[in-house]
Amino acid sequence: MTKTATKPVPRKPDYEKALRKAGIRITRPRKIILNILGETEDHPDALEIFRRAEQIDKSISLSTVYRTMKLLEEMGAIHRHAFEGGPSRFEQAGGDHHDHLIDMDTGDVIEFRSDRIEQLQQEIARQLGYDIVHHRLELYGRRRKD
């Protein structure tokens, strides 16, 4: 069997110093949110992050979660995924690039990476006269029952 796709390895970079270096204050809500994102293995949405943050600090507000996600996205510290039929979901950046397969029954997100597909995308864009800035590849499927 040929190995078409590899499972990307997890990562856990420290963004606090990056924020500090960019002149951005390390506040209590931001610390909490960064910790949540650093710990999790899944792709939570803003509301889910808010709920997890509430457990730690009851006074945190949903607006702050939204604002922080936006800030972190602009800094390149996280990636935003707008999977279909739902709110944006987030994950820490800093790991290897990967794409996603979404389990339509459970909502689970499975990560994969295909160098061959990445390469083909480049070729296609070049032939069309374009440079790719970024891309989105999402497979929506159901567990094969055999």
Add this chain to the structure above:
Amino acid sequence: MTKTATKPVPRKPDYEKALRKAGIRITRPRKIILNILGETEDHPDALEIFRRAEQIDKSISLSTVYRTMKLLEEMGAIHRHAFEGGPSRFEQAGGDHHDHLIDMDTGDVIEFRSDRIEQLQQEIARQLGYDIVHHRLELYGRRRKD
């Protein structure tokens, strides 16, 4: 030079009889919207379809456009594309499957098709134990200036 991607050919099926067969009434707004979708070569959003429809019948409402897009989507007569940072955009179904490259400067949508990528997606899903129901591949780029 190897041909990595081909440009899909356009098509113009007649959905009125399909609607009728499904027991769905062919109303004036639906006729107009179907004609607009049948004529256009681009990927308009609901508001744009509404504006084009208004030219033909001043009394049409935006809700009806939204409702009709939903209906046609459920029937499989059109495809909805939620490109990033904007409202859903639509196109008639019935042609060959293709994916999209979005020009980030102009918003233009360029269609392409890569059998190799389609095939790799299948292999990846199979290896992960899934059947693909559908997928989304969007390249976001800028015209190469050389």
Add this chain to the structure above:
DNA sequence: TAATCTTTTGCAACTGAGTGTCATCTGGCA
């Protein structure tokens, strides 16, 4: 053709995700 019976429409009120405003609060620094 008109009567009838649904389905569909236009309108307006509503929803959900996210953004903007602003008075108050606080992290970083002296």
Add this chain to the structure above:
DNA sequence: TGCCAGATGACACTCAGTTGCAAAAGATTA
């Protein structure tokens, strides 16, 4: 500890899309 620009919580607002409802209009039959 005091200062103050930047950050926060609360809440009003936007935007895309949905929903409820009375009136209108397809399809079907007489």
